[in-house]
Each structure stands twice: as structure tokens, then as C-alpha cells.
Amino acid sequence: xxxxxxxxxxxxxxxxxxxxxxxxxxxxxxxxxxxxxxxxxxxxxxxxxxxxxxxxxxxxxxxxxxxxxxxxxxxxxxxxxxxxxxxxxxxxxxxxxxxxxxxxxxxxxxxxxxxxxxxxxxxxxxxxxxxxxxxxxxxxxxxxxxxxxxxxxxxxxxxxxxxxxxxxxxxxxxxxxxxxxxxxxxxxxxxxxxxxxxxxxxxxxxxxxxxxxxxxxxxxxxxxxxxxxxxxxxxxxxxxxxxxxxxxxxxxxxxxxxxxxxxxxxxxxxxxxxxxxxxxxxxxxxxxxxxxxxxxxxxxxxxxxxxxxxxxxxxxxxxxxxxxxxxxxxxxxxxxxxxxxxxxxxxxxxxxxxxxxxxxxxxxxxxxxxxxxxxxxxxxxxxxxxxxxxxxxxxxxxxxxxxxxxxxxxxx
Ligand SMILES: [Zn+2]
Numbered sequence: 001x002x003x004x005x006x007x008x009x010x011x012x013x014x015x016x017x018x019x020x021x022x023x024x025x026x027x028x029x030x031x032x033x034x035x036x037x038x039x040x041x042x043x044x045x046x047x048x049x050x051x052x053x054x055x056x057x058x059x060x061x062x063x064x065x066x067x068x069x070x071x072x073x074x075x076x077x078x079x080x081x082x083x084x085x086x087x088x089x090x091x092x093x094x095x096x097x098x099x100x101x102x103x104x105x106x107x108x109x110x111x112x113x114x115x116x117x118x119x120x121x122x123x124x125x126x127x128x129x130x131x132x133x134x135x136x137x138x139x140x141x142x143x144x145x146x147x148x149x150x151x152x153x154x155x156x157x158x159x160x161x162x163x164x165x166x167x168x169x170x171x172x173x174x175x176x177x178x179x180x181x182x183x184x185x186x187x188x189x190x191x192x193x194x195x196x197x198x199x200x201x202x203x204x205x206x207x208x209x210x211x212x213x214x215x216x217x218x219x220x221x222x223x224x225x226x227x228x229x230x231x232x233x234x235x236x237x238x239x240x241x242x243x244x245x246x247x248x249x250x251x252x253x254x255x256x257x258x259x260x261x262x263x264x265x266x267x268x269x270x271x272x273x274x275x276x277x278x279x280x281x282x283x284x285x286x287x288x289x290x291x292x293x294x295x296x297x298x299x300x301x302x303x304x305x306x307x308x309x310x311x312x313x314x315x316x317x318x319x320x321x322x323x324x325x326x327x328x329x330x331x332x333x334x335x336x337x338x339x340x341x342x343x344x345x346x347x348x349x350x351x352x353x354x355x356x357x358x359x360x361x362x363x364x365x366x367x368x369x370x371x372x373x374x375x376x377x378x379x380x381x382x383x384x385x386x387x388x389x390x391x392x393x394x395x396x397x398x399x400x401x402x403x404x405x406x407x408x409x410x411x412x
Contacts, residue, residue: 006105006400008393014097015392018043018081019089027383028089032082032123032134033162040081040093044120047100051107053118059175060138061122061168067107069115071412073184075403076117076366077102078136078357080124087125088191088385090392094373095189096120098396102403113411114184116403121357122168129159136360138173139180145170177364184410185332186361186368189399191387195378196350203391204398205348206336207370210359211259211286212293212325218245218304222313224269224277239267239276240311241304248303249283256296258287259353288325288351323355326362332369335409339402340371343394371398 022030022040030037041063048055053065079095099118106112122135129151137143149170151159160170190207192198197205220241225234246262253260261284268278283300287293301317308315333349340347350372362368373395376386 005108006101006397008101008396011098011101011396012389012392014047014100015089015093018093018097023089026086028083028087028091029085030081030083030087030093031085031127032125033128033166037082038166041120044081044096044100048118051104053103053107057167058139058179059168060135060143060173061163061166062135062139062176062179063120063122064179065103065118067103067112067116069112071114072182073410073412074115074117074182075407075410076119076183076186076361077399077403078119078121078186078188078361079190080121080357082123082125082127084125084127084381086383088380088382090191090385090387091193091380092124092190094191094392094395098189098399101396102400105400106403112407114407115182116407119179124357128153128162131159132355133357133360135176136357138176140360140364141174141177142360142363143173145173180361180364180366183361183364183366185329185406186358186366187332187371187399187402187406188356188358188368189371189373189395190356191380191385192350192372192375193354193378193380194375197348197372197374198376198378200348202346202348202374203344203394204340204371204373205350206333206340207328207358207372208333208349208351209288209325209327209362210352210355211288212290213321213323214283214285214293214297215320215322216283217280217318217320218242218283219278219280219316219318220308220313221278221316222276222311225275227273227275230275235275236312237275238279238313241307241313241315242279242281244307244311245281245300245304248307249285249300252296252299252303253285256287256292256299258285258292258296260285260296260300282320286353288327290325293325326359326368328358328362328369329367331409332367332406335405336369336371336398336402339398339405342401343398369402371395371402
């Protein structure tokens with residue numbers, strides 16, 4: 001009986017226990033590198049102490065629990081116990097608490113065929129210093145300590161000093177890379193944080209990968225002029241550039257099956273009686289396929305140049321940030337799909353818009369997949385974030401099933 005001891009209801013009650021311990025009327029308060037976060041991690045260590053596992057914190061502050069198996073090859077299950085301020089009760093910690101239940105089940109059956117490790121990544125959210133994926137990007141080697149050293153929080157405290165309090169020496173953080181040496185597969189269960197599964201009336205779906213992102217600032221420059229004395233035909237209206245480009249990028253997104261967003265527009269002089277002389281907009285484009293993402297970027301750039309010509313204005317682009325897509329492992333996606341179908345009856349494969357620690361593990365070359373469970377109203381990073389308890393229980397079962405299949409798959 002493979003699942004004899006799995007108790008998905010215990011996961012739900014432990015999630016409530018964690019909420020009571022580390023939340024308040026405004027939501028979850030487990031911001032990384034704070035006392036409440038530390039309290040949550042101590043709570044987890046107390047749970048882990050009842051299992052035959054070795055627990056340690058690595059050089060980047062990630063907390064690992066290792067159940068030795070017959071092989072050195074490792075199955076990793078991971079999530080993050082940290083939250084945003086006033087966060088939801090499930091984002092991040094569902095993965096860790098469900099992983100704990102799966103670890104209990106596996107441990108109850110004696111030494112597993114491969115080594116199984118549960119990891120609580122350090123500071124996924126980046127809520128205090130504005131740098132997400134701290135611990136997992138140290139493991140992948142993508143973290144540059146010098147880039148984050150002097151980031152400051154609201155009180156002017158530097159990251160390098162804040163992390164020292166939690167026994168992390170920033171200059172040694174990349175030593176955490178060695179934790180992935182024997183990793184053969186990585187599984188992460190997470191709430192969807194979007195509306196797709198709910199709109200399909202499905203509890204769960206396997207994740208195809210995380211979107212790549214192109215983020216740019218685009219400035220149109222025309223000529224500021226009097227709103228009364230300048231006839232329409234004589235205007236060089238910079239806002240016409242942003243307005244027309246905004247409409248164009250919506251079509252580009254639909255045509256390529258991606259998402260494109262203009263989140264901010266500012267104008268100068270920005271008064272009611274002047275034609276706009278300078279208009280700046282942000283553009284955020286996301287797609288799972290690198291070539292298609294590049295095509296969306298090219299299309300937007302070409303559209304902006306054509307609009308500038310037609311409006312007799314100038315356009316300039318400046319890169320804000322960019323990340324490649326991380327498609328997950330095709331065999332693991334198949335296995336995740338099968339596990340979900342067994343538990344829930346149906347499944348729907350979907351990409352992830354938000355980044356997750358799984359992207360960093362994938363970057364490090366470890367075969368990776370995520371499972372999404374439905375989010376009610378698609379809301380997250382908010383105290384009203386919620387998922388039906390029956391779906392939470394299904395998600396623990398699906399993760400458990402996938403863990404068993406993955407152990408077979410990576411067994412030597
Ligand atoms: Zn999360």
C-alpha cells in the first residue's frame with residue numbers, strides 16, 4: 001500500500017497552524033529575514049525533528065531536510081515558507097508543508113530507493129530588499145553577491161548585514177551550489193495565483209515552465225505646444241505614440257499567444273492645456289518560448305518605429321530587465337499530468353507567468369516540474385488568497401504520487 005500513511009488533511013490543519021502562528025488580521029507576515037520568518041522555520045524544524053532526516057541550513061540560508069536513500073541520487077521537493085507582508089496563507093508554504101507530509105509517508109516505508117530532500121528556499125519573495133529568489137539563485141549560481149550587497153530595506157539596513165543575523169555570509173552564499181550536486185529531479189507544488197484553472201473548473205494542472213520576460217522603457221518625443229493655437233495637422237503629439245503602441249502590443253500579444261502589458265505612462269509637460277512633448281511608457285512582454293518572445297519584442301519595436309514615422313515624433317527604447325523562459329522537463333510534465341489525472345480525473349497544462357524557485361533549479365540543469373492547484377478568484381499576495389480544502393488535499397495526493405513515480409524514474 002504505497003499511500004497508506006499519507007494524511008492530506010494533516011497538511012491542511014498544519015497550514016492553519018502556521019497561519020495562526022505567523023499571521024494576523026492583515027494576512028501572513030513571514031517576510032524573509034524577520035523574527036516571524038524565523039519562527040516559521042523553527043516550527044518546521046520541530047516537525048522535521050520527528051523524522052529520520054538530517055536538517056541543516058546551507059550557505060545561502062536555504063533549509064534542507066535529507067532522508068538518506070539507497071542511492072546518492074536525490075529527489076528534491078521544494079517551496080518557500082517566506083511570504084510578502086500581508087500575504088496569503090498558501091503562497092510558498094503549501095509546497096513546504098505538503099512536502100513534509102510526503103516526506104513522512106516515504107520515511108514510514110524505510111530507506112527509499114533514492115535520497116529524498118525537502119528544501120525551504122531562502123527569501124523567494126524578495127519582499128524586504130526587492131530581490132526575489134535569493135536562496136535558489138545562489139544554488140543555481142545566478143546570484144551576484146556584489147549586485148545585492150548594498151540593497152537596503154525601508155529602514156536603511158543593508159542586505160549584507162540583515163542576512164548575517166541569520167548566519168548567512170553573503171560572500172560565501174554561492175557555496176550553496178554544492179547542494180544541487182546529486183539532484184536528479186525537482187518537484188514544486190504551488191497555488192496557481194491566476195484565474196485559469198478556476199475558469200476551467202479544474203483543481204490542478206502541470207506547469208509547462210516559467211515565462212521569459214522582456215521589460216523596457218519606451219520614450220516618444222514630439223513637441224509640446226499650446227492646446228488652443230496648434231491645429232491638429234501641425235501637432236507632433238508624443239502621447240499619440242504611447243496610445244497607438246499600447247493598442248498595437250495588445251494585438252501582438254494575442255497574435256503570438258503571449259502577454260504584453262503597458263503598466264505605466266507618464267507625460268510632459270502633463271498639463272491640461274498642452275500637447276504632450278514627451279511620453280514615456282513601460283512595456284512588459286512574456287512568453288514561454290524564447291523565439292516567440294523575441295518575435296513579440298521585434299514586432300513591438302517595429303510598430304513603435306512605424307508609429308513614430310507616421311506621427312512625426314521620435315522613439316527610443318531602454319531595457320529595464322530581461323530573463324529567458326525556463327521550459328520544464330518534458331518527461332516530468334507527462335508524469336505530473338498522469339499523477340493529476342489519477343487524483344483529480346482531469347488536468348490542464350499551463351505556463352507560469354510569475355517566476356518561482358523552480359526556474360532557478362531548472363537553470364541549474366536539474367530536471368524540474370511544478371504542479372499548480374486552483375486559486376479561488378485568481379487572487380494572491382493578499383490576505384483573501386484561498387484554495388478549497390478538497391483541492392489542497394488533492395494537491396498533497398498528486399505531489400505524493402508524482403514523488404513516487406519520480407523516484408522510480410531516477411532510480412539507478
Ligand atoms: Zn510563491
